[in-house]
Amino acid sequence: MQYRELGNTNLKVSQITLGTMTWGEQNTEAEAHAQIDMALAHGVNLIDAAEMYPVPPRPETQGLTENYLGTWLKNSGKRDQVLIATKATGPARKPHNPRHIRGGVNNFDRKGLTEALNGSLERLQTDYVDLYQLHWPDRSVNCFGHLNYTHLPEEDTVPIEETLTILADFIQSGKVRHIGISNETPWG
Template sequence: MKYTTLPNTDIKVSKICLGTMTFGEQNSEAEGHAQMDYAVANGVNFFDTAEMYSVPARQETYGSTEKILGSWFKKTGKRDEIVLATKIAGPNPNFTYMREKNDFSPASIKFALDHSLQRLQTDYIDLYQLHWPERKTNFFGKRGFESQEDGWEDNIQEVLETLESFIKAGKIKHIGLSNETPWGIMRFLNESKYNHLPKISTIQNPYSLLNRQFEVGSAEICMRENVGLFAYSPLAFGVLSGKFLTGESHPNARIKLFPQFSRYNSAQCNEATQRYSEIAKKHGISLAQMALAFVNQQAFVTSNIIGATTLEQLKENIGSIDLVLSDEIIAEINAVHAVIPDPAP
């Protein structure tokens, strides 16, 4: 395993992070425990979850993933060996079952944080993230920004002050954002700088061979402001494993089970994936490991969040850390990207 440092901290984290959103939906508690056992045995010390998991979010499984992590911590006693990241959900009219108001008010943050701590059976979170913005902006498969009246009043200073209070109380160590735009990242950085408030360590956004939009704007911010990308969906819901190119049926794949997540299911994505697959075959490597290694090698990436539903998949994904892509392979990847740039929004 390779390790890096969580920006603005002295915390060492594995370059591969175990994503857990399938625990409680596609994976049972026993399977989730087995994945965590395997990941730790192979050097992974970074786990990511969220209060709304498992995915797709629904009232019946709300908090199920955090509960599975909590039972593993209790069983193994390894909480202090793990750098634990979780998230508070932002506004969504479908998530009223989570709490009275899905916002980032002091009361909502306190409620969400305390309940996450209970489910996780811990008294602190290493990295607490805002899952998506309160304001309406372009995220979750929406490529461009459209001006709209959303009633949002800038409360970023108050949000940081609230998070600071929980840092002082020992419930949170560090903070991060998720599904944020360059504007949002800079607003948080400016508030922390000019008001002497906690600085974000990471931004968790999608990043893969099918979606490199982070490189436009946000990557420069990360490099210049010492913020790390916490990359999610590096295999594009399994599309970049190449399994959908064979013509075989995969009824239990995420993209088949949850057709509402359709960003990776397009003719352009299929064409780009086919071309990337040809590069992998030419060089005698697996497409999945090539896709993950590409993310691992980016200088602005702090950790690559990999998810799996089987131990076989998990083994291959973690093994990508040992693959270093040559300049020739990178050039060939970039040639495809130039022709079919960011087919998945």
């Protein structure tokens, strides 16, 4: 396995990451654990999850992916051998977005992000995540198959400076080592 430095962090991540978005929908807990064991045996050290997984997002399965990873972490005792990335669900502006997570008010303000992070840490059964990401920006963007951006002039968003301050506080507290964003535009 080859490894690369993740951005400008001190994390050396495997070129292949274990994605987990089907755990709890298409894969059982036992299958998830077997996938982790196989990935580690082949040198994979980064596991990517999200509070909204599995997909498709449904209230009945929400959080199972992190739960499965959490039981593996607890039972294996190998937390120090893996890097965990997870993501906070963003605002539910479009009809397909998960409105069942945190009551559908998923802005990246202090209340929302604190609730998201603490929920993820509880499901993951760990005290920290190595990479905490915003699953998508706190503004409308083309993602998840949607084309033709439509500007919403009255869109209620949290200023990125506020969100970054909150994320910096998470790092300062030791609950997060590094931050990032997923499903962002090149402009963003």
